[in-house]
Structure formats: structure tokens, C-alpha cells
Amino acid sequence: MSMDRRSGCPINLSLEVFGDRWSLIILRDMIFGGRRHFRELLNGSMEGIASNILADRLKRLMELGMLTKADDPSHKQKAIYSLTEMAITLVPILAHLGAWGRVWLPVSDELSIRAELLEKGGQPMWDKFMDELRHEHLGMPLDTMSGPSVRATLQAAYEAVVASKALAASPAA
Amino acid sequence: MSMDRRSGCPINLSLEVFGDRWSLIILRDMIFGGRRHFRELLNGSMEGIASNILADRLKRLMELGMLTKADDPSHKQKAIYSLTEMAITLVPILAHLGAWGRVWLPVSDELSIRAELLEKGGQPMWDKFMDELRHEHLGMPLDTMSGPSVRATLQAAYEAVVASKALAASPAA
């Protein structure tokens, strides 16, 4: 995880930021899962990241300017991690990545519904989502509070799929 | 580089395909550099990939369905690697990735001009490029042959920047 400045190519440099197995997973959980604390990221990740790897990647993402860390006023040893503008502008890339994966890879229904909605919503939905993230993480004012947040919308859709699958599995209930 | 099926999340699965330092570099060189042979990829990569890593990644990308390999009729031991549709549809992602890198990372002028043009060209340019790649790699007919190829356009722009930089460095010439 050293890998510094192999070339000035934009794609290569981007790869040097999140060309590993975990960095983008952490950012995904912060962006779509709303996680802000170490333990939330550690226990919340579906893929089961190890605590030493998580600590290393958080440190690295901070050094790269993708995250900042602040004390949680409510708990003397709790740290709150925030996304920077640099990380927030990854939303369109994550949307495209999700859309591509949905087409070509063996995604599960309940986990791909978010990607599907995000793809259908297109740039307007991404803009709204980024605006909400700027509010949450950077303290910027919310331009227009129109309806439920994008994250809540995605989460509701996810839970609806989970519920319908549970129903299909035990129709008697 | 084993990493199988940590979760059915589209972003995670995408990461399992090219969440490493080299896979996307190889695809970049095939897509934008037009490289089709082992040696071209080995010597052409600016980042200096090692031959064992290249062999491993080519094999892996084939297993994943991103590449195919065929004999070169002109040379009994030459292999021609081709992109599959799955790989060709990465073009919009690479375009977004390049655009993001250009904004946030210390890219070099000559290497970011391609990303800039690709960003400005938008979806129409990406569609044209993908059409050309389907022609090159999958033998599909070219819909409309309108002007120079996207790759040639990008390459010309790159060379123009290199030339102007050389001129600026030695104005007397």
C-alpha cells in the first residue's frame, strides 16, 4: 500500500487512490450506509473488514484528502469521520460502477436495488445525493429540502426487497 | 488475488474484478493504446508492469470474461488479446474516472488531455468509441464511419501537447 506516483495518468492516479480491495468499500459504507464511526464501519461492512486494515485505510484516506477526522463531543474517545468534497464527487463513479456490476456480475437482488434506483435517477438524483452529503459531512446548507433523502429512499427500497423475499420464502406467514 | 464472492453488492463485485493495481491499467492500454499483444502491454505500459504479473492478470481477466485470446495467423506463437463486450462497456467508467482524477490528483498535462477530451465529448463520443472497439475486437460492422477514430483523435491531441511542451522547453529550436 505504498505505490507512489507511477505515472501522471489520471486513471493510474485514481487507481493509486482506491485500487485495492477495501478503500472503496469503506467509502461506499460511509456514503450509502451513513456510517461515521470506526465500530460502525468495522461491524457494519458486509464483507468483514479486519480492524487493522480498517485503521490503516482510514489513515491512508485521510492522508489522501478523502476523509477528515473529528472528536465526537458526546463521547470523549469517539471519532467522527467525514467525507471531503473529493470523496463526495465519487458518487457518479459509484453509480456507474454499480450499474456496470449489475449488468455483468452475479449481484444479489436485495443489494442491487440501490444501484438500479441510482442508475434510473441519473444525474439529478446524484446531484441531490451529493448535496445531502455536503450537508451531512461539510455542514453546507441544504439547497432545497424536497421529499425524503436519497439515502432514505435507497434504504427503503432495499428493505422492501428484503421483506418481499422473506414473504416469498414463507408464504404461509 | 483470489477473493471470491465476499458479498453480492454490485460495487463489491466490481471491486473484485478490478480492485487491484494492474487490471484496469491493462484494460486502459488495450482500450486507449490499442495494444493487443503480450509484449506490447509489457513494454508499452508507462507504469512498468512485470511479466509475471501481466501473465497472471491476463489469465484472470480471461477467466472473468473480460478478455479473449486467439492465435495470430501471422505468427505461430503470437497471441492476440481481445476485449469482450463486458470490457468495452467500461468506457464510461474510465471516462468518469479520468475526469475525477483530473480534478483531484496531480495529473500531468500531456496525460490528462485525453481524459479532458473524453469528458467534453460525453456520451456521444463514448458511444462512438465503444462502436469502434466492437469493430476492432468483436468484428462488428461499423455503423457510421464519421471522421477520424476516437482513439486517433485522442492520440493526436496527446502528441500535440507533447510537441508544444517540447517547444516551450527549447524555444530556440
Added chain:
DNA sequence: TGCAACCGATTGCAAAATGCAATCAGTTTT
């Protein structure tokens, strides 16, 4: 016919990254 250059790899080896479990000191809750 000889021979150098080139073809897609493979091998051996050291260094680095990863994954896992146990543990840490301090804080909060019970």
C-alpha cells in the same frame, strides 16, 4: 545454415500486504 532477436510466458526469491485473533488503555453504562 546459423544465429540473434523476439514470442508468451515461468521460476525462484525477497519484500510487502493481508487476514485473523488477541489485546490495549481509556470511557461510558449498568
Added chain:
DNA sequence: AAAACTGATTGCATTTTGCAATCGGTTGCA
């Protein structure tokens, strides 16, 4: 006072990476 939780750190075995040398076969040229 005890238990649970906070963000980590440590030690250690395994895996992956990066590098250099090399492989057997093919081709082009003298």
C-alpha cells in the same frame, strides 16, 4: 465495581507483489 464499548495496536502465519533471470519455441536476416 463490573461490564460493555471506544478507536485502535500487536504478533504471527499466509498470500500477493515486484524483480531478475530464464525457458522452449518461432521468426527474420545474413
